[in-house]
Amino acid sequence: MNFGELVRKSRLKAQSEDRKYSLRKTAVRVGIQPSYLSKIEREELPPPGEEVICKLSEDLGLDTDVMLAMAGKVSTELLEVIRSRPELFAKLLRELKSAPDHAVLKLVREVRDGEW
C-alpha cells in the first residue's frame, strides 16, 4: 500500500459515512486544490509536503508519523530532537536499528516511567 492508495482508501471509507469526505471538500479543508489531491491519490504526483500531510492525516484520522514515513519523510519536530544532540541520538538509533520492536517498546516504557 502506497501513500496515495492509503489516502484514497481511507477517504472513501469515511465518505461512505459522511458526505464531507468528498475529494473536493477534503481538499478545501486541507487547503489544497482538488485536482492536486486527485493526483496525489492516484499517485500521478508524489506525496505533498509535511504540512499538507499533517492536515490530511489528521482530517482522515491516520497516524501522522506513519503517513510521513510512507511519503519518505520524517517530521521536522523529530529531526529537531536529533539535531539538538546528534552524537547521542545517532548512537542510540544505530544501536536500535536492528533491535526487535518489543525491546524498543520496553525502553519507551522505561523512559516513560521516568527513571532519571
Add this chain to the structure above:
Amino acid sequence: MNFGELVRKSRLKAQSEDRKYSLRKTAVRVGIQPSYLSKIEREELPPPGEEVICKLSEDLGLDTDVMLAMAGKVSTELLEVIRSRPELFAKLLRELKSAPDHAVLKLVREVRDGEW
C-alpha cells in the same frame, strides 16, 4: 560556531601541520570546486549536501553527525531507521526529547549490552 567557521578553523589547524589541507587541495579531495568550498567556509553559501558533508568531515576528522546537524540535516541512514518503524521511533524520540544526556546514554549502554 557555525558550519563554515568550523570547517575553516579545522582545516586551517590541519593545514598548519600538513600542506595538503589547503583550501584547493581539500576541495579536490572532497570533489568540489575550490571556489565553492571558499564560499562555504565564509558562509557566503549555505552548507553543501550530505555527501559532501560526509567527505569533508571525514577528511578533516570531524564527527559526521554533528556536522550534518550544524548544517540543519540528519543523515539519510538515520532517517531510514526512523521510517522503517515510524510509530515506534517517534514515540521513543518524543519521550527522550527532554531527558538528560546521562539518561539517554544509560539506554545506549543498556541496548549495547544486548538485553533482548
Add this chain to the structure above:
DNA sequence: TATAGTGTGTAGTATATACTACACATGAAT
C-alpha cells in the same frame, strides 16, 4: 431539467537546493 457537486486533465509557476566553470589577484617558492 436546471443546477450543484463530483473527480480529473492541462498547463503551467515559485522557490529551494546543490552545485559548476572560469577568471582574477596576491603571495610563496625556485
Add this chain to the structure above:
DNA sequence: ATTCATGTGTAGTATATACTACACACTATA
C-alpha cells in the same frame, strides 16, 4: 623574475520540490 599555488569573485546551471489556476465531463439532486 618566473612559475606555482593560494584563496576569492562573477555568473551562471540543473534538478527537485511543492504546489496553483482553470476548464472539462459526468453524476446526483431538487
